[in-house]
Amino acid sequence: MKYSVSVFGLGFVGITTALAFAEKNHTVYGFDVDTKRTSLLKAGQLPFLEQGLDQALVRHINNKFMITDNAEDAVKNSDFVFLCVGTPSGERGEADLSYIFSAIEKFASVLHDGKHRVIVIKSTVPPSTTSERVIPHLKKMGLSPGDMFSVANNPEFLREGKCWDDAMHADRIVCGVEDRKGEDMLRSLYSDFDAPFFNVSLNTGEYIKYLSNTLLATMISYSNEMSKIADVIGDIQIKEAFEILHMDRRWGGSNMASYVFPGCGYGGYCLPKDTQAMYAASVSKGYEPMILKDVITINESMPQFMANKVMHVVNPSETLGILGLSFKPGSDDVRDSSSAKIIKLLLAAGYRNFIAYDPVANEAFDGQYHFSELEYCESLQSICEKSDALVLITAWQEFAGIDKKYPDKPFIDCRYFL
Ligand SMILES: NC(=O)C1=CN([C@@H]2O[C@H](COP(=O)(O)OP(=O)(O)OC[C@H]3O[C@@H](n4cnc5c(N)ncnc54)[C@H](O)[C@@H]3O)[C@@H](O)[C@H]2O)C=CC1
Ligand SMILES: O=C(O)[C@H]1O[C@H](OP(=O)(O)OP(=O)(O)OC[C@H]2O[C@@H](n3ccc(=O)[nH]c3=O)[C@H](O)[C@@H]2O)[C@H](O)[C@@H](O)[C@@H]1O
CATH class of the missing domain: 3.40.50.720 (NAD(P)-binding Rossmann-like Domain)
Structure with a gap:
């Protein structure tokens, strides 16, 4: 099954994720608030040094991987929305989740349209973030996971300098997801990758990272x-x-x-x-x-x-x-x-x-x-x-x-x- 995937945040993890799905023939829309970065990507240039990823970008940009400045349109067309934005240290060392919330703001209105999507947090977030911070945040906006959409996390284990190889030959794929529809869709999306797939609770997914x-x-x-x-x-x-x-x-x-x-x-x-x-x-x-x-x-x-x-x-x-x-x-x-x-x-x-x-x-x-x-x-x-x-x-x-x-x-x- 071939899907449409939106990726928010085009850094090491976002670009790698987007291109890995493009390589497997899914259609990918990439969105980033940094317009200097998106201009470079549109021109087929990586904003950092990363062997293998540079050639993958040239192979897929403006073909299977489209950069967009319209977040809502990208999500409207997508089955999956991957959040790959930064989660830097806050003042007391805690993970600052503000980029996650601001990314969600950009497409939340689309989630009412009746199409079932999986919102996937790939950014590194501490255990209990999806269950205690992200889902309640969505609910406050009148958006309850269930029939409308699933919420999952999918930690990334790649190393810089080896992003492409680590993504294409992952040791394991971990998905924290607690509803059947979300799990089935994620299993199907990752079925082309030759790596064991582990479905765990939301908190466990984050904890493993x-x-x-x-x-x-x-x-x-x-x-x-x-x-x-x-x-x-x-x-x-x-x-x-x-x-x-x-x-x-x-x-x-x-x-x-x-x-x-x-x-x-x-x-x-x-x-x-x-x-x-x-x-x-x-x-x-x-x-x-x-x-x-x-x-x-x-x-x-x-x-x-x-x-x-x-x-x-x-x-x-x-x-x-x-x-x-x-x-x-x-x-x-x-x-x-x-x-x-x-x-x-x-x-x-x-x-x-x-x-x-x-x-x-x-x-x-x-x-x-x-x-x-x-x-x-x-x-x-x-x-x-x-x-x-x-x-x-x-x-x-x-x-x-x-x-x-x-x-x-x-x-x-x-x-x-x-
Ligand atoms: N760098 C790495 O090797 C790995 C990073 N991670 C995790 O993945 C996450 C991302 O890390 P990196 O890719 O290194 O970060 P990065 O700093 O390279 O990229 C993050 C991107 O998100 C964009 N962004 C910020 N707010 C946004 C918004 N509201 N909408 C769309 N884009 C937005 C930024 O402009 C930036 O381009 C972090 O949580 C990190 O801990 C996980 C595994 C490996
Ligand atoms: O969550 C992340 O972002 C990633 O963080 C690290 O990846 P990375 O930051 O690219 O760097 P590493 O290669 O692990 O190096 C981290 C630090 O460990 C040191 N290091 C690295 C490798 C090594 O063999 N020995 C060693 O001391 C490096 O000098 C560096 O300061 C992890 O290795 C990845 O699995 C993880 O996905």
């Missing part, structure tokens, strides 16, 4: 805590110790072991905000999660820990080369990047002479952070030649072995990579 992201964050903070212990004891080869830990056959060669490895803290758009949001959601229900509290505290301490290492080795008058600006290799996303946090701390400590190089994210970093003290280099060689000391913050493969090429330069390796 946080199980995943909080575990990843916990593994990283555990590793960072262990690296701090090793540091105070001294004479411990931290990188080798973790590599030997990974040789335990019980890991089974799992890629997941790579999260049990120290660095300068987890970053990006999701792990920090999702860990905070799960903590806040639990506190709001009366239980303070102790492990998550420490996971967050350890993560927040890591930039200072690394800045202290830099201060130990480099004088404020020397020229410091920053290697890597994106939040992780393989991506040009600079949201919650460790480099920005470490540069801010060093600026506060009186350091002024920074130069930076990232294989893909110089421009995005400058656009987001506007550090007037920072100059950008166009190559690894030029930053190495111009710096008195180098701080490796993003473990791009290009940086492997660079310390051997410049044996006289001090390197502060925040990723235990060299």
Whole structure:
């Protein structure tokens, strides 16, 4: 069965979702409030670097994937409405749901027309959001799920840098949906994807997403805590110790072991905000999660820990080369990047002479952070030649072995990579 699908919010998740359904021959309408972004997409250009997704966009734009500025018309024609808008951190770390509500406002009036649709929350939202916030919000607008429409959540597990591959070869498809019609339609929509489909309660769907992201964050903070212990004891080869830990056959060669490895803290758009949001959601229900509290505290301490290492080795008058600006290799996303946090701390400590190089994210970093003290280099060689000391913050493969090429330069390796 081929469907029509509307996607609200055309970021990493929205564009990937839209194109994955287009690839399976469904008709997809995309809507975003950011008109600069929609103009780029209409012209077949991705607003960020994402391998595979760029070619999928060229294949489907203005064909199976149409960008529209008329949200109501898109929904009128659709069987499914996927909400993929951002859910950033609010003031107390809670998930800010305002983009979800503002997206719903844009098409709610259409839901009275008698056609049965499934409204699917794909954005990451804390457990009980669909049941206690979204459905009551709709009911207040005179819209009760049932004959008119179904409401479901469908968490997304993709990683940036691997969006397309993760979406097309998902490990599992999880749908929180509690009515038969909604479940049947979602099963049918996803039937072309070769992945097990799990139908769970609304709260469970949302919970599974946080199980995943909080575990990843916990593994990283555990590793960072262990690296701090090793540091105070001294004479411990931290990188080798973790590599030997990974040789335990019980890991089974799992890629997941790579999260049990120290660095300068987890970053990006999701792990920090999702860990905070799960903590806040639990506190709001009366239980303070102790492990998550420490996971967050350890993560927040890591930039200072690394800045202290830099201060130990480099004088404020020397020229410091920053290697890597994106939040992780393989991506040009600079949201919650460790480099920005470490540069801010060093600026506060009186350091002024920074130069930076990232294989893909110089421009995005400058656009987001506007550090007037920072100059950008166009190559690894030029930053190495111009710096008195180098701080490796993003473990791009290009940086492997660079310390051997410049044996006289001090390197502060925040990723235990060299
Ligand atoms: N980035 C990632 O790797 C993953 C993100 N997620 C979750 O998916 C959600 C979206 O994340 P990203 O795609 O990274 O966000 P993003 O920030 O890249 O994109 C969100 C888009 O929503 C648009 N938007 C905001 N309000 C809107 C409205 N009322 N109507 C239509 N569009 C609107 C924004 O202009 C923006 O283009 C978040 O909840 C995130 O936690 C889940 C899995 C992976
Ligand atoms: O909810 C989300 O948005 C997504 O968040 C993460 O994906 P992503 O933010 O793209 O980044 P990761 O590759 O997981 O990296 C997150 C942090 O962990 C660190 N990391 C990553 C991978 C690794 O092997 N080891 C490791 O320490 C990175 O440096 C980074 O700071 C999760 O991995 C995805 O499953 C999830 O869908």
